[in-house]
Amino acid sequence: MKAHIDLALCEGYANCVVEADRVFDIDEGTGQAVVLLADIPAELAEDARRARESCPVQAIRLDG
Ligand code: SF4
Secondary structure, three states, X not given: OEEEEOOOOOOOXXXXXXXXXXXXXXXXXXXXXXXXXXXXOHHHHHXXXXXXXXXXXXXXXEEO
């Protein structure tokens, strides 16, 4: 699974980091989310899905 952040939407609320801190972080320079893992392992897939659901602006897309 791969995660993609739409930076035109992300407003840095960090809900995604709360739900999946091994998958997402906030870049202190931009104040927006970054994806920490090029490939999200199966054991973190559920965290990544929760993060996607928690994003108030639907900026997270998960593929695969
Ligand atoms: S929850 Fe959404 S808006 Fe907030 S930092 Fe994560 S991707 Fe960006």
